[in-house]
Amino acid sequence: MKKITKKLEEISCGSGNLKQFPKVLSREDHFKCPIWFANAPEFVKELNQASDSYIKFAKKNLQKESKKKQKELKNHSEFGAVYHSTSLIGDPKFNTFQNYIGATSHNLLDEQGYDLTNYQVYITELWVQEFSRSGGGHHTLHTHWNGHISGFYFLKASEKTSRPLFQDPRPGKVMTMLPEKDASKIDYATWQTNYEVKPGLLIFFPSYMPHMYAVDPGIEPFRFIHFNCQAIPKGVLDAYKNQK
């Protein structure tokens, strides 16, 4: 036993001759993950109005599907429900907003250093969703495959509603996590971040970044637009056009 303890002491780090070695080394950051924020309150009123009919339709559809569930759970039948609309792409009421996020996504890919000469950026998905007022609305952790920029635009939100959470996209790092000294700080030990959101806030992030929504208590309305953009090779687009 004594032998083993001695051996462990020999290979243990963080004790012994610390003073002999430098405490501050030069450091470079690599493989950073951006999340971008913008305030765009000018769309809130108009897009809330334009979204109303989509949410109404989504609620109606969900209610049809869950008639049996409604009977079983009575007033709590919509606990955990999220009303997802159909696609908003092409609806003229969302055109200005669509142009805003399309152009910004292109710029953000360019800003990161990607060469888009032979690519065209498209919005592949754009939809509005609202969490149930019975509470329990949430999103499990996911990424948007085959995409390059994703984002949220908040239409109804407050400090009492759900919030988006982002997780470190490096699975190896998450697998070997050590306890954080201070989880309220963003540092190299951070593995998850979350943001309190309000109407008018726009968030952009790389589509590879895992994200989720915390369980909503259903106290106040929570509605947001979610979108995904993809850079498609121009060669593929040309081949498609020629086929036509």
Ligand SMILES: [Fe+2]
């Ligand atoms: Fe998502």
